[in-house]
Amino acid sequence: MVASRSARARKAGVEAGPLAQVRIEVGADDSFVYRIACTDCTTGSGSPWSTHRRGEDNGYLAAMDRWSFHLVEKHPGQEAPCLVHLPAAQQRLHERREQRDGTPGA
Numbered sequence: 001m002v003a004s005r006s007a008r009a010r011k012a013g014v015e016a017g018p019l020a021q022v023r024i025e026v027g028a029d030d031s032f033v034y035r036i037a038c039t040d041c042t043t044g045s046g047s048p049w050s051t052h053r054r055g056e057d058n059g060y061l062a063a064m065d066r067w068s069f070h071l072v073e074k075h076p077g078q079e080a081p082c083l084v085h086l087p088a089a090q091q092r093l094h095e096r097r098e099q100r101d102g103t104p105g106a
């Protein structure tokens, strides 16, 4: 049973906390692309901070991880349900970096 796009966006919005604005777009391969924008970091130019980056993994986890990092970095003290997953998010980031850098083992 697949939840509707708007239902998923609402759920993700609750997870991401009051500062987040979550939208879901459908990618070229029919996958959901999560976009989380920060309502507090909207600049005068009208381009808010957003998790969306071309060519990167924008699945739910990746977007939420990135959002969690943004919250702790820019809005310390801000509460959001997704922050309980922060240690796991940092672990995933670490693993992704190791894969990308391909540092040879000792």
Ligand SMILES: [Zn+2]
Binding pocket: 038, 039, 040, 041, 049, 070, 074, 075
């Ligand atoms: Zn922000």
